[in-house]
Amino acid sequence: MLISALQEARRRIVSIAPSATAKNLAHRADAERDAGNTAAAAALYQEALALAPHAAHWRVQRANMLKDSGELAAAELDYRQAQLERPEDADIPLQLGRALKMAGRIEEARESFREALRRDPVNRAAHDELAWQGEPQDHIHRTLAALERGEPSALFSLADALAGLRDNFSRIERLLPSVSAGSAFPSELHDLFRRHYPSPAAPPPRKHFRLAILFDADVGTDHSFHTRLDALIALASRHVMLIATGTDARRSDDIMRRAAPEAGRHLLCRAGLTLPALASLLVEHDCHGLLILDGEAVPDAAAPGWFALALERAETAYADGESGRLSAHGQIERHEPILRSRHDSYGGTAEPGSAFALRRETLEKIATAQAGLLPTVAALGAAAANRTAPLHIPLFLACDLGGVPASPPTPAPIRSGTPVNIGCVIPTRDHAEDAERFVRSLRxxxxxxxxxSIVVVDNGALGEGLAALARLAGDGVKILRDHEAFNWSRLNNRAVAELxxxxxxxxxxxxxxxxxxxxxxxxxxxxxxxxxxxxxxxxxxxxxxxxxxxxxxxxxxxxxxxxxxxxxxxxxxxxxxxxxxxxxxxxxxxxxxxxxxxxxxxxxxxxxxxxxxxxxxxxxxxxxxxxxxxxxxxxxxxxxxxxxxxxxxxxxxxxxxxxxxxxxxxxxxxxxKLDPTVNPNWSEAFAPFRAYRPTTDAAVLHYLDEQLAPAGKAVASSPSAQLHPAEAE
CATH class of the missing domain: 3.90.550.10 (Spore Coat Polysaccharide Biosynthesis Protein SpsA; Chain A)
Structure with a gap:
């Protein structure tokens, strides 16, 4: 009986083994594939499959070629059949997920990537795809595992050594995004990120620059107040003076008692400070700039140096932000990072948050013009923005223990007056019915x-589409016929003459x-x-x-x-x-x-x-x-x-x-290269704005200089400034 079963198994293997002709076709298909001729390769794999329908590996290859040729629906059918034939192969659902992603079926793609991980839990490509699609739990798990192995710190240390290889590495990184993924952190791990990567210290200033820090002693709980005070007093020095405002006598006494014997030299308490009085204090104490902290903001240890350096270059400055809370043990736990972008003269830049710095001369001019203005971030930030573009520092330099309020969207202003005529061009090919619905919604x-005025360019409408175009023509829409090969640019250019x-x-x-x-x-x-x-x-x-x-x-x-x-x-x-x-x-x-x-x-x-x-x-x-x-x-x-x-x-x-x-x-x-409207610390190893990465002082300096450069002029930098540390990973 055993011999009979073995003979039957051998007969089945022989019956499904590919013939020499099928193998030859597959060999030719491989050659076309390697030459980049995806359509020809797909056709040859199909011929081979007709002779050997159980050759699942050729079916997968055909699906790959169809995918690369843009025939996503046909590729999907082959992948799904191959999945049934080879239930242990993780690469098949991985490739199917990529085809579904190309087709815009994102949730189905995610499920296919998850299936790949069910088949192979350590499949790096499937992990990368899910992280790119914004699955934070997968990213969090991988980041924590990498930290336990010590990988990010070790990789970060290679930044300077790899600085001269920036261009080549950038190309490699784009081909292999997982290379830099190890040092990229999702926002859910922000506190961990800040503990592993504190903000780098600013380079020494070119000349003596004393910065005053203004803070409100009345806000927050006593616990929060003392935490802020500890952090601020640690910064007080001949380069940094503290100015506390508030009406709470008990807290004012605490400030002066804890600051002794430096009180009067590095720390002042004032109630009801007006803008002119604040400007006079800066002159009296030889302060060249002012950093305003709103709410329960706690400055980072590196904040005075970076704000002073920024004010050497520009009249005003702001930085990235974060919110936080105090743990039961009195430690600051940071969360919800806010990576801002450079100033937008059209009002698109979010408010500077809870920290804003300006030169003394700028403060004096605002105080002269608007003496009744309150010394807050919002008020002085708005007043200064009308005078000069602030400099953005891409570092977390202030943590607000009271939380960072969400910035409301900018309202659309009401307009009136004589309307300027708008001419609209709408090319259509097989969907003139859609064009008709769109025109009606516009009107x-x-x-x-x-x-x-509307021109619809008919690039080959048929059937009901022709009736839709006729109805539009009857409603005053101009129909322009052009049945040449679809070229969006040419069709739009031609239609402009009709407007x-x-x-x-x-x-x-x-x-x-x-x-x-x-x-x-x-x-x-x-x-x-x-x-x-x-x-x-x-x-x-x-x-x-x-x-x-x-x-x-x-x-x-x-x-x-x-x-x-x-x-x-x-x-x-x-x-x-x-x-x-x-x-x-x-x-x-x-x-x-x-x-x-x-x-x-x-x-x-x-x-x-x-x-x-x-x-x-x-x-x-x-x-x-x-x-x-x-x-x-x-x-x-x-x-x-x-x-x-x-x-x-x-x-x-x-x-x-x-x-x-x-x-x-x-x-x-x-x-x-990185879009200039985007914070440079976002990681390109994942989908946009999913994760961010550490930086260096040289990279920050280069970014500051880029903001000050005339439009279109490149900024030269040293090799160490050219390479972002995440690119070194």
């Missing part, structure tokens, strides 16, 4: 629909729905701001999660939409998704510009028929001195990728996309 929500004298040009996809009432008012207001050349909006997926809140020109070396997949109400880092702010670029799915700016550029570049045309346009505007603004006060739903029609599923799409990618990289190499 229904506009304050001045009569000042809206008459419209002074604002709006370019939009057909698969949109306007949600904002009187959106046209906001568009006119943004484009009327001095220096603004283009504007974009907040876009949502149909499930009301965010699809676009501006574009990062570089994240891990590639452009990336901000806010993708986040809740509609998410504020983003320091509230950036709920504020009008400068962006490097905005999506062409809803991009507005002035006619003069458009004509100065000669329109969109037809060399970018499908991708990067919007980013290229915004970057060329920047070269002419015009900024691009993102506004959350215009919101639309976007059914992404319908405008391109069936091209999205075309095998040749992958080759076209690769060619555009190479062209964009060659044209804008400098812009593929």
């Amino acid at each position: 229904a929500t506009a304050r001045h629909p009569e000042a809206l 008459g004298e419209a002074q604002i040009l709006l370019f939009a996809n057909d698969d949109m729905e306007m949600l904002t009432q009187h959106w046209d008012d906001e568009l006119r207001a943004v484009l009327a701001l001095d220096g603004v050349g283009a504007a974009g909006a907040k876009l949502l997926y149909p499930d009301r999660t965010m699809q676009h809140a501006g574009i990062l020109c570089s994240w891990a070396g590639r452009p990336e939409h901000e806010g993708r997949g986040e809740p509609e109400s998410a504020a983003g880092p320091a509230g950036r998704w709920q504020r009008r702010r400068k962006a490097q670029a905005v999506t062409g799915a809803f991009l507005a510009t002035g006619r003069a700016e458009y004509e100065a550029l000669g329109g969109f570049d037809p060399d970018f028929p499908l991708a990067f045309n919007d980013i290229d346009f915004c970057l060329r505007l920047r070269e002419l001195g015009h900024d691009t603004l993102y506004t959350p006060h215009i919101t639309l739903i976007h059914h992404e990728s319908k405008t391109r029609g069936r091209y999205a599923a075309d095998i040749s799409q992958a080759a076209r996309a690769a060619a555009e990618d190479r062209r964009f990289n060659a044209r804008w190499p400098a812009q593929l």
Whole structure:
């Protein structure tokens, strides 16, 4: 009986073993794969599978080639069948997850990555994918494990040695993001991060600079007050003077008693300080600058040095923030980091938080002009912003024990007056019905629909689409026929000639729905701001999660939409998704510009028929001195990728996309570095704004100098300033 069973097993193995012909086909497929001919390889693997349908490894290879060719639906079918055939293979759900991610099916992709980990719990690639997709628990587990092994500290120590290899390492890091992931911390581990990586000390000042620190002794509990006082007294020296304000006599007595014998030299108590009186105190005690601490803010040990150094370079300065609480043992536990960005002249920078510094001369000028102003961060920060751009220090230099209040979104102002005409171009291919719905939503929500001219470019509508276009034509929409190969740039350029004298040009996809009432008012207001050349909006997926809140020109070396997949109400880092702010670029799915700016550029570049045309346009505007603004006060739903029609599923799409990618990289190499609107301490090893990393004094100095450099001028730095420590890991 045993012999019979073995013979039957042998017969089955022989019956499913691939034939010589099948093996030859697979060998040819391997060669095409290695040569980068993905479509040819997929076809040959299919022929091999027809002769050997049980060869699961060839099915996986065919799925890989289909995925790389852009045929995601066909790839998914092969991956799912291969999963059933090889239930122990973790690479199959890993590759399936990547295909689902490419298709925009993020939650299904996450589940597939989890399946890969169920099959292989130590699969590094699956861990990286989940961390990139924003699964903090996985990231937390890996970070804690790395700390226990001592990896981040050891890697951090390599920063100086690797400084001269920055460019090469950046390319390696983009190919292998897990290299730098080990030193990146999620916000859930912020207290651990701060204990492992305290803020670096500032370099010695070039000349004597004495800083006064103003704090409110009345706020907070007694426990909080004494913790703040301990930290402040530790800073008092010939370079740092403390000024306490308040009316609580008991606390004032505590301050003077605990500060002795230095009281009078390094620490003062004053009640009801006016701005002129404060300025006079600075002159009397030879203080060159003032650091204001609001609420229950506790300064970092490195704060005086960095704020003094910043005030040597600029009139005002602010830093990153964090909130914290006191443990039962009286220790500060830090949480909720706030990584701010550099100053935005359009109001997009969040409030400076609980710490703000300014030169004595600046304080004196404000005191002269606004003597009744309260000496608070909010009041002096607003007054100084009207005079000069503050310098951002990318370090956690103040911890607020009372919590950092959320910054409210900036309101959209009310406008009136004669409306400027807006000309809108909407290309459509296979979804003219969507274009019809979008046009109706634009008109229904506009304050001045009569000042809206619309051209719909028909790039090959069929069937019901033709009827939809006919209805639009009957409603006064101009229909422009163009049945050549889809080229988003060329179609939009051609349609502009049909918009008459419209002074604002709006370019939009057909698969949109306007949600904002009187959106046209906001568009006119943004484009009327001095220096603004283009504007974009907040876009949502149909499930009301965010699809676009501006574009990062570089994240891990590639452009990336901000806010993708986040809740509609998410504020983003320091509230950036709920504020009008400068962006490097905005999506062409809803991009507005002035006619003069458009004509100065000669329109969109037809060399970018499908991708990067919007980013290229915004970057060329920047070269002419015009900024691009993102506004959350215009919101639309976007059914992404319908405008391109069936091209999205075309095998040749992958080759076209690769060619555009190479062209964009060659044209804008400098812009593929970290986006200047983003805090430099965010880690690119994960999805945007998921984790941050430690820095060095040299890197901070380089960042400060970059902010002060004229627009478009590169800042030279020493090798140690060029390399971020996380890049050394």
